[in-house]
Amino acid sequence: MDPLPPLRLLATFETVTRLGSMREAAARLNVTLPAVSQTLKALEEHAGADLFDRSTRPARLTDAGEILSRATREGLGQIAAALEDIRAMHGQEDRHVTLACTLGMATYWLMPRLPDFYAHHPEITVNVQAPPSDLPNLAPGIDIAVRYGTGGWREGRTHKLFDERVYPVGTPALIARLQAEGIGLDEARLIHVRSPHNQHWAGWEDYLRQSGITRTRLSGQSFNNYVQAAQAVLDGRGLMLGWRSISTRAVMDGALQAWPDATLDLGTAYFVTTASRLSNSAQCFLDWLTEQGDKEHQAQTDGTACAPHPA
Template sequence: MTDRSFLHALETLELVCRLGSMHQAAARLNVSPPAITRAIRLLESEVGATLMDRSTKPARPTEAGERLARATRNGLALIEDTIADIRTENSSNDNHVTLACTIGMATYWLMPRLPNFYARHPSITVNVQAPPLDRPVLSRGIDIALRYGRGDWQDGETIKLFDERICPVGRPDVIGRALKQGGLSQALLIDVRSTSQHWLGWTEYLRASGETFRPQGEVFDNYIQAVQATLDGRGLMLGWKSITSEQVSDGTFGSWPGGDKDVGTAYFISSSKTGGRKAAAQSFVKWAVDMARDQ
């Protein structure tokens, strides 16, 4: 087994132990369940021990498997901390800002607007980091975080950018077809599920709307895949203001009639206690607040 495949197998085992299921790990990694099984069997051959108890349904990690997964988790955490330290040591320049946000927020809200920031502040460099668990925090080396929730964080100064709203969206022809056929219960509903985020899913949305049917459709672990599937006409997704507002504004997506909901959450920008003192970070915060106000 090569060093690369060995590391991949360790990460696979850690994910299976953390999620408690080979099938969930396969869905998270966007691979087939047999691929997960093969990776763990190769790892068992390498370490000379049984790592998964396959006599149970679903299979559960053995004591050796738990130990190895825990060691892998600790090792990855150490690597992440070391990278953060290096990033901090090399980002002391006041014209450098390191920002954390979700992949969806970076792709659909921040990146289309970032050229405007550079036009106003050409001497400042913004380093955008999407954390592995898609949950932005003000960890070491992070000056600013764009994050979703209720604004009750205590790790820095937090300012609300905009209230988040949710509404089913999709291509106009897909929405029209579903309306003619009888409503959401007749549509394929594209869902996003992640153990690391607290987004509202279709099940919760339908329950809040008084619907009793079970959603049917594809499931993804990030919004980039879900948006692409929706663009391809494969169903409807729950559209969040931070992610699908541009597609709705330009007519690429339509909104489900009467489907808009305020779920009591918002997007915020938080500055760390140290990084927030940098003039470049303060300039970015002011710019982001202006962008959110004008959108």
């Protein structure tokens, strides 16, 4: 048997592990779900081991699957880097940059700031991908990944973008009513962001535990991404956890209000992970992104609001 399976098997496997869903991988690859399943089975036969634990929903990678996932990501990444080098050698350096981050980060922090980048670099196009996972991978074709957590990622090069703070937010009218009625965080209606793909973000359980607040019930509406949850909050349905970097603009505009004296440092931050080799365009964008992160860090240090300014 050939030690290497057909490249299409590895490419399908990488897409499934990156997106965290066979169904979404099928849509991305423009094939049927059974075709993806058959491809993965063929790869498992070639490897001689199960790559997925199908007793869980969604299916999770086995230890063997984790090993192959890392190797595939790194191998395809090296191929992408080699092609980038070849294009650069022939004067065809790509003027596109592809960045992966969460939907909330893209919607509320990055996109409002991009006009400033385009004002200074109109020749560069930034493609933003928001995968379902709350921990975007530095997958083949991704130049830069912005991730939230405590760091410690091994692939590529990683540095801290800025520290993060978290606090409850709600509409001013809702917070005023709760306070007038003497209802605190131990009783207020909560809105949650919960999903099998969102396991690295702190939830209300973490916040209340570290704040020393005891609740008998944590029930409330749940959404699978931050943007949907934020809309429910704007509709006055309850309180949600707001991350300072992505809630600042709504607070400054008066659409949302932070619960008084409730900001908490969970020891987390946003990090930037990049491929080992970046094109000039990607490096230019990384420099700009780092500058924006420095401004955010300075604003949090000074205790002032940091929001994008018009270009």
